[in-house]
Amino acid sequence: MKPVPTLNELRELRAITEGCVEQAALARQGMARYADYYSFQAEEFKRQAARARLPELQDSLLRIAASHERLVQLAARWKSVRPRLAEPNDGTDSPLDAEQKATGIVGTEEGLMKGGLVEGSLDQARRHVSQAENIVARQEALVARLSATDRHVALAAEAREVLGTLQRSLALAREHLEIELGK
Numbered sequence: 001m002k003p004v005p006t007l008n009e010l011r012e013l014r015a016i017t018e019g020c021v022e023q024a025a026l027a028r029q030g031m032a033r034y035a036d037y038y039s040f041q042a043e044e045f046k047r048q049a050a051r052a053r054l055p056e057l058q059d060s061l062l063r064i065a066a067s068h069e070r071l072v073q074l075a076a077r078w079k080s081v082r083p084r085l086a087e088p089n090d091g092t093d094s095p096l097d098a099e100q101k102a103t104g105i106v107g108t109e110e111g112l113m114k115g116g117l118v119e120g121s122l123d124q125a126r127r128h129v130s131q132a133e134n135i136v137a138r139q140e141a142l143v144a145r146l147s148a149t150d151r152h153v154a155l156a157a158e159a160r161e162v163l164g165t166l167q168r169s170l171a172l173a174r175e176h177l178e179i180e181l182g183k
């Protein structure tokens with residue numbers, strides 16, 4: 001026969017549960033901030049695409065905008081997810097589970113699991129900063145090359161504008177890394 005839990009054990013379990021609920025609420029708030037950020041970035045890339053003169057640049061900027069809009073949709077789904085308490089599994093996947101299986105990405109509080117590897121939020125933030133630094137460096141080199149001659153004045157101006165957006169994204173990625181380091 002199973003022993004009956006003591007009052008202290010039940011209080012401890014309740015405190016743990018309340019802590020988990022608070023963490024879930026903070027995570028939903030974080031997802032709302034990410035959704036706002038990616039929405040702003042998507043609109044910015046669309047504006048730049050509308051002003052771009054080269055079709056290749058327009059296509060690239062529109063692809064980036066579309067990927068940011070997709071991130072907004074995913075963030076909106078995640079922030080609307082309510083915690084489930086021990087629901088019986090009837091063998092069917094929820095729409096969110098189906099989405100995770102389709103993309104190969106399973107969200108957890110510790111990070112994202114993709115291809116069997118777990119990436120923590122701190123590692124992810126570091127990776128994002130590193131990737132953004134590389135992209136900004138390449139864009140800076142491109143701006144320098146285009147600015148070296150007077151033949152590509154308009155294109156250099158567009159490249160500088162894109163560089164500004166990328167630098168803002170890098171600053172936000174660094175800010176996010178600082179937040180993760182502070183946890």
